[in-house]
Amino acid sequence: MNRKLIPACLLFAGFISCNTSNSPVNTITVTNDSSVSLNDKPVIINRQALANIPQENRFPLVTTSTGDTIAAQLDDIDRDGKWDQLFFVADFKPEEERKFQLSWINAPIKLNPRSHIRFGVRQTMDSHVEPAISDTFYADQLPGVIGYQHYQTDGPTWENDKAGFRLYLDGRNSIDVFGKKVSYITSDSIGIGKDGHTENNYSDMKDWGTDILAVGNSVGIGGVSLLIKDSLARLGVTEQDSLNNVDTTIFNIVSNGPVHSLMEFDYRGWKALNRNYHATMNTSIWPGMYAFQNTVSLQNLTGDETLVVGLVNSNTTRPLKEIFINDKWVALLTHDQQSVNKTWWLGLALILPKEDYLGYMEAPRQGKLSTTFLAKLKVKNDQPVTYYAVAAWELSNEQFKDEAYFTDYVHNLTEQLAAGLKITVN
Incomplete structure (x- = not known):
């Protein structure tokens, strides 16, 4: 039986930071196409859809139009060491359009994992x-x-x-x-x-x-x-x-x-x-x-x-x-x-x-x-x-x-x- 222990860096995967100085910003517009209220609906954005991704190691910070922070993460789906998608969840009223801001941050702060x-x-x-x-x-x-x-x-x-x-x-x-x-x-x-x-x-x-x-x-x-x-x-x-x-x-x-x-x-x-x-x-x-x-x-x-x-x-x-x-x-x-x-x-x-x-x-x-x-x-x-x-x-x-x-x-x-x-x- 072969196993791989968790590297210390992975223990901080659930952290974000408020240090966003000089960070590029994307506006993400998400529309609920249905007549159903959506709770904790996954929002998944492929890496290719995002511009101005920092070259250095950064963390995503997603905020709402009112400035509230949305817990978000980067997933390396193919496990090649390079992340493939941005993932977060949000609530939507029927046919509602919501806007989110994505910026990039330097150091993590703790989130409560869900x-x-x-x-x-x-x-x-x-x-x-x-x-x-x-x-x-x-x-x-x-x-x-x-x-x-x-x-x-x-x-x-x-x-x-x-x-x-x-x-x-x-x-x-x-x-x-x-x-x-x-x-x-x-x-x-x-x-x-x-x-x-x-x-x-x-x-x-x-x-x-x-x-x-x-x-x-x-x-x-x-x-x-x-x-x-x-x-x-x-x-x-x-x-x-x-x-x-x-x-x-x-x-x-x-x-x-x-x-x-x-x-x-x-x-x-x-x-x-x-x-x-x-x-x-x-x-x-x-x-x-x-x-x-x-x-x-x-x-x-x-x-x-x-x-x-x-x-x-x-x-x-x-x-x-x-x-x-x-x-x-x-x-x-x-x-x-x-x-x-x-x-x-x-x-x-x-x-x-x-x-x-x-x-x-x-x-x-x-x-x-x-x-x-x-x-x-x-x-x-x-x-x-x-x-x-x-x-x-x-x-x-x-x-x-x-x-x-x-x-x-x-x-x-x-x-x-x-x-x-x-x-x-x-």
Whole structure:
């Protein structure tokens, strides 16, 4: 297992400064093209659209027309050491036009982050958990084989001000949910014992919240696998297995700023029904939503495969709801007291691209991929598929006890995600 520790400079990614002397200024005009109110809508501007970018290392400062500072960050999407896009979020009334000023600053000051990725690695049985930005996991390194858990919270945790999620990077590749009762970032200390080793200390209720999803042998909420003809092929294995079906899993944090956190999972040599696939998954989160975005791409497909996306149903017997929200998106959702031990009301949903949607199926109640609904999506070689996974817990917002409220939330969130922005830079 190879890992890369976090350089000190990255610890300051969530900082800005008010020192803007002699700084070039761009005016960014953003128009909401829809009739929907938008909350924490991402505004993304490619580097090529910006003029007068300073040659020296500077930080972006985005302000509103009234002089208020907007948290913003620079994302290096291709990880070549040169940033590719400016990212910030803002609220818009229906059809509203807003203007923002972009200038460049010398030194950072602290911001309160509203998104975050925590990835902690324990290199040996006796070593302490250390923060890292990357790791390579090999097929013979399953925790049950080597005798200890490599990863804090079993893999990376990502969160915003509404909800938290984690992926079991230890070979299972399921996606779990941390229910949050607070808006601040919590994940740095979750899953570490007093001895500095990995520890499950998140299954009991804490001030921040708790682990709320019963995952079992499903792929959780938003995890992926394949349907090959009529046979299900899991990406990864279960706790009972002794060898992963993925030769090499490479994880990288791409960006971890105050309002946008992005990571990549690269699955090389995925053995499925005597075939060998290469899958990549880019997972991102930004503030304001009980959800995250996933983009999946595959290689070495032969043409008889269907991408399946999981929505666990181990703690509910209620039927799945299918809602065609607009001409771009379809939502699948459940609502029940389906948290761990069936204690709390929890709404789960997938928001899926209508052009790729092929319906849904239910996995068997037992087996390596079980107790889950599975959305079916068209997939072609090197053609990314983007969807969203939603988890809304009653202790985050007591109105989520009500099924109609949760359904309305998913509908409104989908409309906001589908809304377009017109952006001009002067």
